[in-house]
Amino acid sequence: MIGCRVEKDLNASGGGIHLSLNLDIPKGALVTLYGKSGVGKTSALRILAGLLTPDTGTIVVNGKVWFDAEKKINLKPQQRKIGFVFQDYALFPNMTVRQNLEYGGGRQSDPLLVDSLMDMVALKDLQGRLPATLSGGQKQRVALARALVQKPDILLLDEPLSALDMGIRAKLQDDILRVHREFGLTTLLISHNLGEIYRLSDRVIMMEGGKVVKEATADELFADRDISGKFKFTGEVVRIEEAEILFIVHVLIQNQVVKVVSRASEIEGLQIGDTVLVASKAFNPVLYKLG
Amino acid sequence: MNKFDGHIAEIQTHEQLSKVTAVLEGGLRIQAMVIETPDTADYMVEGGKISVHFKETEVILCLPETSGISEPNQVQGIIVSLESGVLLTWVCLQTKIGDIGAVIPSDAVKALDLSIGKKAVACVKTTEVMLSVI
Amino acid sequence: MSWDPLILTFKLALVTTAILLVLSIPLAYWLAYSKVRLKPIVETLVSMPLVLPPTVLGFYFLIAFSPRNEFGAFLDEWFGLQFVFSFPGLVLASVFYSLPFMVHPIQSGLSGLPASLREASYLMGYSKFRTLLNVLLPNIRPALLTGIVLSFAHTVGEFGVVLMIGGNIPGQTRVASIAIYDEVEALNYGTANVYSAILFSVTFMILLLVYLVNGGYLKKYWR
Numbered sequence: 001m002i003g004c005r006v007e008k009d010l011n012a013s014g015g016g017i018h019l020s021l022n023l024d025i026p027k028g029a030l031v032t033l034y035g036k037s038g039v040g041k042t043s044a045l046r047i048l049a050g051l052l053t054p055d056t057g058t059i060v061v062n063g064k065v066w067f068d069a070e071k072k073i074n075l076k077p078q079q080r081k082i083g084f085v086f087q088d089y090a091l092f093p094n095m096t097v098r099q100n101l102e103y104g105g106g107r108q109s110d111p112l113l114v115d116s117l118m119d120m121v122a123l124k125d126l127q128g129r130l131p132a133t134l135s136g137g138q139k140q141r142v143a144l145a146r147a148l149v150q151k152p153d154i155l156l157l158d159e160p161l162s163a164l165d166m167g168i169r170a171k172l173q174d175d176i177l178r179v180h181r182e183f184g185l186t187t188l189l190i191s192h193n194l195g196e197i198y199r200l201s202d203r204v205i206m207m208e209g210g211k212v213v214k215e216a217t218a219d220e221l222f223a224d225r226d227i228s229g230k231f232k233f234t235g236e237v238v239r240i241e242e243a244e245i246l247f248i249v250h251v252l253i254q255n256q257v258v259k260v261v262s263r264a265s266e267i268e269g270l271q272i273g274d275t276v277l278v279a280s281k282a283f284n285p286v287l288y289k290l291g
Numbered sequence: 292m293n294k295f296d297g298h299i300a301e302i303q304t305h306e307q308l309s310k311v312t313a314v315l316e317g318g319l320r321i322q323a324m325v326i327e328t329p330d331t332a333d334y335m336v337e338g339g340k341i342s343v344h345f346k347e348t349e350v351i352l353c354l355p356e357t358s359g360i361s362e363p364n365q366v367q368g369i370i371v372s373l374e375s376g377v378l379l380t381w382v383c384l385q386t387k388i389g390d391i392g393a394v395i396p397s398d399a400v401k402a403l404d405l406s407i408g409k410k411a412v413a414c415v416k417t418t419e420v421m422l423s424v425i
Numbered sequence: 426m427s428w429d430p431l432i433l434t435f436k437l438a439l440v441t442t443a444i445l446l447v448l449s450i451p452l453a454y455w456l457a458y459s460k461v462r463l464k465p466i467v468e469t470l471v472s473m474p475l476v477l478p479p480t481v482l483g484f485y486f487l488i489a490f491s492p493r494n495e496f497g498a499f500l501d502e503w504f505g506l507q508f509v510f511s512f513p514g515l516v517l518a519s520v521f522y523s524l525p526f527m528v529h530p531i532q533s534g535l536s537g538l539p540a541s542l543r544e545a546s547y548l549m550g551y552s553k554f555r556t557l558l559n560v561l562l563p564n565i566r567p568a569l570l571t572g573i574v575l576s577f578a579h580t581v582g583e584f585g586v587v588l589m590i591g592g593n594i595p596g597q598t599r600v601a602s603i604a605i606y607d608e609v610e611a612l613n614y615g616t617a618n619v620y621s622a623i624l625f626s627v628t629f630m631i632l633l634l635v636y637l638v639n640g641g642y643l644k645k646y647w648r
Contacts, residue, residue, distance in 0.1 A: 051547075078550045084544070086545060088539055092546075092560055103549065103559065104549050150549055229421045244377060244378060245375075245376045246376075263381075263392070279421070282326050283419065284418075284419070
């Protein structure tokens with residue numbers, strides 16, 4: 001259980017904002033921080049990790065005080081047991097994949113855990129390689145595995161998948177979900193991608209101008225629940241094709257692609273990669289028993 | 292997507308289904324069949340502000356003198372524009388509730404001799420009308 | 426012709442570089458990461474030898490460490506240190522004079538590393554010192570090499586400071602650059618030429634090596 005009630009003036013470029021966080025995150029939850037850039041999402045993660053010191057407030061994790069401005073308690077990042085996956089991955093360029101993981105385990109690195117983590121995210125073949133020779137997806141997997149070698153209680157991921165293309169992203173989302181469950185982690189994730197948020201998070205915390213403005217499930221927050229169609233899915237636009245006076249939009253829902261016919265006016269502003277709600281009346285689909 | 296604002300005039304519920312009659316601007320009544328009852332959805336109250344939605348591809352066009360259609364949702368109008376493809380044609384009908392778009396087979400446009408300025412009736416299946424809260 | 430000035434020159438450069446390396450890493454670390462308001466002043470002081478005539482530096486050293494004033498006398502009396510006209514004095518002056526050549530590459534190497542590297546290491550439980558040793562320094566090897574070589578070469582080439590504080594004592598403070606000046610004064614152009622040619626080729630080789638290594642031209646021969 002993370003209870004975080006802190007305030008901080010941030011002098012971000014382009015005018016400062018006042019960060020005012022009030023978070024309660026249950027143990028074992030996977031929570032996404034969502035909001036435009038510059039609203040303080042990364043700062044929120046950095047405050048939890050101890051890389052940024054709040055002006056006032058308290059942070060209590062599992063009954064232990066990590067930060068208390070009045071009592072002058074401020075646990076160092078070294079003492080917080082946090083796995084952090086940076087946006088730029090922060091792999092150590094001078095160490096091989098294996099050395100990165102071993103170093104990540106701290107002074108008493110557990111070689112068995114290093115092995116099993118490398119298996120888990122399929123890094124065994126890459127263990128002797130230097131980070132500079134890896135692809136984006138591979139670096140991401142190393143960063144994820146490395147964050148787990150020290151067996152953290154809390155995993156923080158700063159836009160972990162934003163730089164990757166769609167196919168790899170889906171695979172890494174699976175990895176994140178799997179380690180989250182297997183390690184019993186409390187995970188906080190920053191993401192802009194609605195599909196990703198739907199897939200991964202239990203709760204979504206929406207931030208605006210340094211404040212939490214809404215906290216809900218992804219469904220409550222994003223799906224237009226007021227439309228009466230009962231045949232509703234969220235998916236990702238993968239292709240838009242012209243067909244006579246209409247357009248055919250290919251939408252990836254889970255791992256199947258469906259096609260939706262649309263008018264030009266409806267798909268204005270729609271781009272590949274956008275998350276969409278596909279809705280239809282329940283009267284429309286037909287069912288066939290399989291097998 | 293054709294979308295028109297109005298309010299709920301009548302709700303007839305049986306088991307899980309409801310037939311919602313909405314009154315749109317101009318007094319036209321449109322019916323929608325939904326899997327929802329006043330118990331399951333907050334917006335299902337008489338007088339509630341809603342929009343009705345139906346896709347252009349679900350609109351049937353017929354000539355004014357046609358009789359005996361199973362759908363109560365019928366709106367008469369005048370064709371104001373046509374956009375033809377090889378197989379499909381987009382027809383825009385000006386009606387008292389606003390412009391209604393219909394996508395129908397290009398062959399049918401020829402068979403019914405539809406052209407700009409002619410009268411036509413747009414029919415929408417009750418089971419294809421969706422509702423949303425304004 | 427005596428080899429002494431050449432040997433002395435390289436001995437001085439070697440000792441100076443070693444001291445500078447030990448001194449500059451913490452200084453550069455502080456300059457790269459500290460947010461203290463005092464920083465610009467320290468940065469300015471470190472950079473001063475770049476623009477100051479060497480004779481100015483040498484002059485102040487001469488004044489400061491002269492046994493005739495209290496500070497110089499104190500050092501002599503209590504520690505037996507005589508910095509004027511002695512090899513230790515040469516080393517001390519050279520350390521100051523070449524300081525920016527060691528500090529600047531290391532400082533810019535450190536501030537060029539993404540902050541996330543340090544932070545990741547802290548979050549793994551490592552202290553700042555261990556992080557410096559295991560993560561930061563290994564990743565600024567080119568900057569370290571540049572610093573070492575530039576300091577070495579710069580010390581080899583210094584003249585004014587050395588002349589002011591060291592004087593011209595054969596075997597003790599007469600380094601190659603001064604010996605060349607001497608020989609030219611005495612119209613021994615041949616000897617001056619030999620000293621010059623050796624200095625020229627050695628510094629050329631050293632600098633060439635840096636550019637080859639940092640440019641990655643020698644990569645295929647190691648690793």
